[in-house]
Amino acid sequence: MKWKQQSPINLQPTVSATTPADYLELAWSKAIDGFLHQGPHGIEVLFGTDSDVFLRLEGKPFHLRNFHFHHPSEHCLNADAFHGELHLVHQNLSDLSYAVVGVFLSIDNSQSETDQMKELIQSFQRSHKSVSGPAKPIPLQPQSWLPPSYERLLRYEGSLTTEPFTESVTWLVLPDxxxxxxxxxxAIFGCHPQEARGLQSLDRRYILDLEVNIKLSK
Ligand SMILES: [Zn+2]
Structure with missing residues (x-):
């Protein structure tokens, strides 16, 4: 198959725009139980389809399905990579299309971990030591992974960055x-190497640089 719109890419915004008030809603404040899964491309936290943690993009709902990291960042911003990148993979349960929120990670030792982050660290470390027994659910509150500022959003149409590289993904990357x-x-990257796919060409696509007032709902 000939791919037409692959990810990741170098994010060099091409079109600036403002957005209406209800453009993007993040219902990320609840903690939901996820389960660690060691996939072919690294460790991920998977969620069921009944999750009430979701996002709504221009009125269309996408449920949180998967939470995972890459090191270094998969996307670049104006040709620069970051230490890491978090992907919050959401899926519309009717047409199965995806909306993935990308959050760049940078190391800053003045930061302290929340209790939930400490629990995530312990889960990652336990899974590395292959402690046997039933998988313990990990409570995750996506909102705690938002960067300090989120008034800008880079949007483009792309693909999953791991197989099967499906091209029905709307990417929403927070530049801060x-x-x-x-x-x-x-803890995230020491135990489990997380692959990052190389940059793909933009071809005829646009990258929207959006001024956005993200609605954080309960
Ligand atoms: Zn990813």
Whole structure:
């Protein structure tokens, strides 16, 4: 098959625009239980389809399905990479299309971890040691992974960055990075190498640089 719109890419915004008030809603404040899964491309946290943590993009709902990291960042911003990148993969349950929120991660030792982040670290470390027994659910609150500022959003149409590279993904990348401590960074990436796919060509696509007033709902 000939691919037409692959990800990741170098994010060099091409079109600036403002957005209406209800453009993007993040219902990310609840903590939901996810389960660690060691996939072919690294460790991920998977969620069921009944999750009430979701986003609404221009009125269309997408449910949180998967939470995982890459090191270094997969996307670049004006040709620069970051230490890491978090992907919050959401899926519309009717047409199965995706909306993925990308959050860049930068190391900042003035940051302390929340209790949930500490629990995530322990889960990652336990899974590395292959402690047997039933998988313990990990409560995750996506909102705690938002960067300090999120008034800008880079949007483009692309693909999953791992197989099967499906091209029905709307990418929403926050250009301002989330600072995390070296301890958290080491826990995420030290135990489990997380692959980052190389940059793909933009071809005829646009990258929208959006001024956005993200609605955070309960
Ligand atoms: Zn990813």
């Amino acid at each position: 990075p989330k600072p995390i401590s070296e301890t958290l960074f080491a």
